[in-house]
Amino acid sequence: MMNLNSASAAEGVNAGSYQSSRRSVESSTKDQFEMFLRMLTTQIKNQDPLNPMENTEFAVQLATFSGVEQQVQTNLLLSQLLSDTYGGGLGQYSNWIGREVRTNSPVWFDGASLSLAMDNITNAEGATLVTLNGQGREVQRQILGAVPGEMQWSGRHADGTSLPAGFYSFRIEEQNSDGSYVARDVEAYSRVTGVELTANGPELVLKGGGSARIDQVSALRE
Incomplete structure (x- = not known):
């Protein structure tokens, strides 16, 4: 059996690893977007005035640029959603499912x-x-x-x-x-069957449909 403080410390390590990976992915995506933008700008600046880029080709470039921009925004929004769900809420308690918590x-x-x-x-x-x-x-x-x-x-x-x-x-x-x-x-022990994200933060779903806030838990065991 571990007390809540030691359990939270262990989950904090997992949350920290997730946050590090998320920042790495965001940085890589942003770098690719900026590189594409620099290449497109350089291409436009250095095109031959006597043989400029055709309208259709330029339209394709702009469409590609728009697609990359939208992908970056999508990735950032998805990362934010995952951060809210896993980095600071549900994910760090997901491995409590199937174990017993001591609660009042x-x-x-x-x-x-x-x-x-x-x-x-x-x-x-x-x-x-x-x-x-x-x-x-x-x-x-x-x-x-x-x-x-x-x-x-x-x-x-x-x-x-x-x-x-x-x-x-x-x-x-x-x-x-x-x-x-x-x-x-x-306090009594009850098995955790799920985790929900509520307005007050993560909440454990217990056997029989009961519930307990994280601050109502003092210990965790298999």
Whole structure:
């Protein structure tokens, strides 16, 4: 498992390589365009006044010039589009698809156990796991005993019945030494199925159609 900072650093290297390649292609295309323009200008300046370039030949030259200019503009616009999509957005997260992210965003439950991160609990003996459904309503409370850094949440009640399929989020109510309680979110793992570019930047599509912003992710694992 890697944390988000190390994952972002690795993706930054890929983004940097892409940007370098893009600039190289743009520079090469621009150089070819400028060379063509210089050749055409030189040809016109040095043509024989007694035998000037015929109209049809000159028209062909101008058409070629126009075609090259349009190609340059097309390449620049395409490079800009790719830069927006890959250099600073979707591309750097595309290899997250198929992997699991740790997030405080609601995650999909379909009967299979979910992995919950419990590594920040300081007093597990006095902690309660609270489960909320997709509408934010409390649907389950579980008294925790000693738990490792990660626990498997089965989505079952004490009588063995299972919660219905849907989106769930979690929080811990932990008792302090003075008897007071503090509540905080518990992060869960969910598999990434896609990446979308939204008005707020890249957003991960999670199992079951859920979603999570990049700033809602704290870790990444296979």
